[in-house]
Amino acid sequence: MINQKQIALNKLNDRIRNCSNCRLSLTKQNIICGEGNLNARLMLIALSPGEHEDKECKMFIGPSGKILDKLFHIAAISRDSVYMTNLVKCKLPKNRKPKQDEIKACSLFLDEEIAILSAKIIVPLGYYAARYILKKYASDPPLARTDYRKLYGRLILLNEKKIFPLPHPATLLYNPSYTEETAIKYHKLQILSHDCKWYLMCPMKYYFEYGRLEKKWIELYCKGDWEDCVRYQKEEKGDYHPDWMLPDGSIDESLRFFFNRLNFEKNSGIN
Template sequence: MRPVSDHKVLYQAIASCTKCNLAQLRVKAVLPEGNSRSGIMMIAQSPGEVENRTGRMFVGPSGKLFDELLDAAGVSRNDFYLTNLIKCMLPKSRRPSRTQWEACTPWLEEEIRIISPRVVVPLGFQALKFLLIRAGMPRPPRKEYRFLFGKFIQTNDYLVYPLRHPTALLFNPEKRKVMTGNYSKLKQIVGGSVSNSRDLYL
């Protein structure tokens, strides 16, 4: 584990970053939260409007749903290191442009280097896409990413456990049952009973 001072330097750099045009929309920098020593990293896409105003991760409607899913799984936010793929708010939660992606993902690379996670949990399509590219793994067509949620993917560096972003429940409440089932495996991940390729589903 790297010294905590590495985090501080990194967070200061992110908070003052102007590498892409999203800096113009930033009210408050949304820095990573949670437990940097848990070995489990969760990656969401980007801050929403409430997160941008408050500078906190997972507040507002998505935060409430996130907490409900964690509660049902018997885990808490402090069991994870929580971060975003893109550190500043995307207007109307649009997909990041290639320029924004290339400007911002080096921050996430640096976080992965510092945290050295044993398990990485991407929340949603964009974070999963980042991890597949990073691992040099084949990427399915866009419509088939949904089949990867709730499955384990072993990479050379860590286990990946993709989940739908909690916001999915705002638009598709009928997905609650399957999402609750997928999130429930977080309990095993936190307990350390799912951490290597013996548990591989793909």
């Protein structure tokens, strides 16, 4: 059965395929629409189709696609489990940089795609996609290109939206020496694909539900990069950690007080 998301996306894709809003429509062979799992938790956004993609009308099938497949394989992620799209839907001639007016014309489609998909985590690949997404959600997006590189592999929470910028796989075509560090960053896609296995029994869940803990802790760790959580790491090693230790390893005394009060009430039958 076709669901509402699919219907909305089909309508959007029809408009995209008939687009002539910028000069790139004159030089492309095909316009490449997004593809993948419409209910995916992760939405990957690359810059634009390359030569192979333009010819065969499919995403990531050229040399960058082969690298992406390798990175997915290392991360134990399948293409079917994510949704992938481009900031600019037509090929850029000779792989030149996109012009501002081209990004402006085409990103209107991307904005609609993001709204339709409502994926939990947006994963911009490379500088142009990361810059667009951060400008869209951040009040003070970085200015310098080098500042974007520093964000690769870091989960960011902006206005309720989780963003996880990654280097574009094409980077490894020119700099194969970055393969290992890039693979480590892509490995996080596997982590971000599901919640922490301890979440249902973790005291952080209860503190949050009792209104004692900010949502950011849950989003950034328990339903985000739980591998980075100090509580998770200690749990895995069987190391002691107090119930009022936060995911970053700091101690919150107000949680200790709340925890002791809850226990007291439970033991004395007040609840």
